Amino acid sequence: MDEEFEALWIKPVIGSNKLSNWLWAIFLFAGSVGFLLAGLSSYARKDLLPVLSSEGIQFAPQGLVMCFYGIGGCSLSLYLSSMIFWAIGSGYNEFDRREGVISLFRWGFPGKNRRIRIRFLVEDIQAVRLKVEEGWNSGRKLSVKMTDEQEIALMPLADSLSLREAEEQAAQLAKFLRVPMIT
Structure with a gap:
């Protein structure tokens, strides 16, 4: 590649x-x-x-x-x-190891702040976290834990994914960013 x-x-x-x-x-x-x-x-x-x-x-x-x-x-x-x-919440996550920057882009409601873009450095990432919630409001969420203990949500994972597939996606991201994965 x-x-x-x-x-x-x-x-x-x-x-x-x-x-x-x-x-x-x-x-x-x-x-x-x-x-x-x-x-x-x-x-x-x-x-x-x-x-x-x-x-x-x-x-x-x-x-x-x-x-x-x-x-x-x-x-x-x-x-x-x-x-x-209006496709609220849709967008993309861009991970650029060469520049050392992660960009999160989402569409919001129409108006002055419709385009939401958050950028932070790859070196500030401590770990990739997969959060699995079972029960009534079950779901799987992928986030990154920053060095200042702040947690930034990247995306909810599809409900149709098995736990193993969700873990594989989190592991791929952790490998790509060269950081550990935590649950």
């Missing part, structure tokens, strides 16, 4: 454009529209949702609460959809 390519490693980061986020946005939108229509049906005393009867729902307090949940759910769905559309 060419030495120039061995000194530069670029890893893309997906961010919010994941299948699970798409499914949550669709599910949340459909459910919240149902709640909103049920609440408005109780106010209008007419079934706006043809599959459900709102005959037994009084507007105050049940219909009002359903409208509140519907508006909240639609807002949350719009927020999640905008994160997907």
